[in-house]
Amino acid sequence: MCGIVGYIGTKDVKNILIEGLRKLEYRGYDSAGIAVMNDNGVHVFKEKGRIAELEASVNPDISATMGIGHTRWATHGEPSKYNAHPHQSFSGRFTLVHNGVIENYEKLRNEYLANVELKSETDTEVIVQLIEEFVNEGSSVEASFRKTLSLLHGSYALALIDNQDADTIYVGKNKSPLLVGIGEGFNVVASDAMAMLKVTDQFVELMDEEIVIVKRDRVEIKTLDGIFVHREPFTAELDASDIEKGTYPHYMLKEIDEQPAVMRKIIMEYQDANDNIKLDEDVRSAVQNSDRIYIIACGTSYHAGLVGKQMIEKMAKIPTEVHIASEFSYNMPLLSEKPLFIFISQSGETADSRAVLVHIKKLGHRSLTITNVAGSTLSREADHTLLLHAGPEIAVASTKAYTAQIAVLALLAVDTAKVKGIKLDFNPIQELGIVANAMEALVDQKDIIEKIARDYLSVTRSCFFIGRGIDYYVCQEAALKLKEISYIQAEGFAGGELKHGTIALIEEGTPVIAIATQAHVNGSIRSNVKETVARGAHACIVSMESTSETGDQIVLPEVHEYLTPLVSVVPMQLLAYYAALHRDCDVDKPRNLAKSVTVE
Template identity: 45%
Template structure:
């Protein structure tokens, strides 16, 4: 949620800020602004709505200066108005800050600062921080920020500039991501890597409680006690081209078509010369893995659906019970977790607030915790006992596509590793399953090469106001993910149910105006799914089926069939999900929706 960019160096800051904010648009926002140290004044420009509105404003009245901060805001405290947009200034107008996160004690601080004579103009928690820094400022901006952050409760990533220090940026973080792009004679503070890639691939990652002092020539980092520490520096493996559309109309479509590559990269190197599954990052012996009595998977949104797939695979292959919890429920329900429990936290960004809280809860109870994430250096990589990376590359579209299928691939390897360690599958069975899993990228490639009928199908359903998604077994999480994709990018209401549950309520919704999408791939419950299709057709529903090539019988039960190649039932989730991604994409495009930036949504949910 929200985006931060700060620049100090020889170039005009405004252009760098706007370029960086453009590459952070995927994070979700409803207003934007910049503050630039300009000829002894703090030039501030803010606009409601898309970044184009801000760009038009500064084009008409250029902002000149070589240091500044910019922000795209996703409203939490206060409506999306110009007064509530970031950056925010103090009473003097000499200090400006931007902030991601939520300050939980802002009301208390607001009352205190107002009583001391500060004029707070907005409804935001962020402006309170600006006035708190002002109250503590005695000529040293770094000291004032350190003192102010010590009083904040909640989460924050902050960047500040001050007229008394025209080349200086001060940045601080707690529970909200913040990085620094290390350039040559210039440095860039940002909330995510794409904002800096045009200028550098060397990145310093701030950790919780740290404060960074950033000038054009130098970056120093201090811990919560004020002691200087060596920053964690990494070189980003992907370049700016990976974060651009590359000839595709939308990031979402590009990322759907990148799935074969993402899957291959995620699976690469997972089998050793001895034929055994390699997952050294677990740092657990076969004996330790065999001692696991229970697995918990905690995740949100699309990652939760990947967790449901993993549950089926782990229970089937490794014969250990698995519970899958929505992260926000896990942290509050007093789960039964101990040292014989393995907790798997799935988070694309590695910064999901509720999932991180679940990680902490599990570790406090003695469980071993592993994270599945796509972002090197993210917070979860430091809080978990081990990390399983999905190598999907940057995902800019808000609706997860390639990271979902890459998560399933990584979790499939984990399930095989557990089965191998627990000897619940014979070596020949593990080898056979791995051999088929390794072909899944080719299967997805074949689906994408023969997907032209999906847009024609989509044209018939653009006016729907509600839809129902059904499946059994592995088809249930696929149906849930398909429904989520449709609702979040096309704004058509969609519900997903196990097909056997349909008669227990959802069948009351069936009319000819409610399309029913059914995952009907070959498997041991196929005949049951066909019976469910006949039940909805008897009530006038139009059916879209995801089915296996060669299943001619399904044609008589469905108005439209989205075909996938034959794969084993256990490995069907990834191929079956791809046509539903494309169906949602084409329906949304035909309805005129912005598929990359759906309304009200953010790519990375870093607040509770």
């Protein structure tokens, strides 16, 4: 949610900021703005809507070598031009962009800003007005900046410029992600390294409650108490070509097609010279010494966790629970004596999951993050990390990260079983290679799946996915994908639950998509399909070669039963993609959604 960019150097800043914001579009936003500063002062441009509308509003005749930019996802106040960032102080001296949520902004406004007329409905404007208030009382800008941040309760990543200082961007962070990029004769600020990857690959991580004084030739990191902090930069291991669409019309389609390559990349990264699973011994020890595993995740990652639970319990014989992070934060169950917490997050910045991590660390429990982003907050703050190696995922609807999460969980389950001396007739390295080939065959069937999407989903107002066992978990993910990007009311149900209420919703022509990859429940799920057809449903069956029957609409290549979710989800992703396309929806940037959810 939301994105920040900033630049101070020698080049004209307008295009640098605009292009940086474009790279952050995946995070979700409803307005955008930039502020640039030159000898004539600060010039602010902001618009409701897309980056293209902002770009059209920027005066091309203005030249500047420093500035800040922002994409906003509305939390306080409606999406509008006046609520868009950057926000300015009453006199116009200070200009600020902010990600996050300030929980005590109303209290601060009432206590310090009773005589200041606010121009927006946002919590952000309170921050910039406070800074000016403290400067007017005689404090330096840096002291006022630090004092203001010390008063804030909640999450923030922010960048501030002062029209009386052409050589400084003030930066601060707490809970929300923010990086400072290092260059030769310039420095940058970004919520995500990919935003500024074209200008530098050297970045410094910021920790909570730190500020940074960013100048053209140096950066100074300090605590809120003013104590200097030294931290070496890291190299962002991203290929700029990975974050381009290339010849694809949408990132989502590109990322669906990349899944076979992701499986092979995971094999390469987690396979040692003897074809065994390669894991850090500390990770192995953490899993072995736990008496129960708690998987914490949200959305698609939660669905991957459900599949992971089944694999860990069946193969490694460790009791495993899966919890929605936002619920766990406020309603923690009774814990076992030696729990291990596994946090699953594509971005590694999910605020709800981080809230759980902070709490369980205080309790002294061990933690492991499975994420796509090295150096992300959840990775940095957990005891251990397993990387997905899926490459940047730009589309809001997750595809390749989901399958990568399941693949890494499978490797973890098998490795744990082996260390415990449990014999399995299952070689995950070999089986993931088979999965990659199966995925490749499926993504080549786009014409077939597009036709099914047109026939079943182009005009419907609702759709139901049904399955049993591990297929039920895939149904939940399939429904999420469809509702996310096509806005069809979709639900995933356990097939046996239909008769307990849901079948009342079936009417003539209602699409019912059944996943039937498990031999031991194949007959049962097919009986459930017949129940819906008898009530008028338009049924589509997705089966494995070994469970298929004449008339099944989609037959998947055969893979090991533990790994069927990796292939059964691929046609579900494509169905969602084509349904959204035929309904003229914005595939990569669905309404009201954000890629990286950095507020609770």
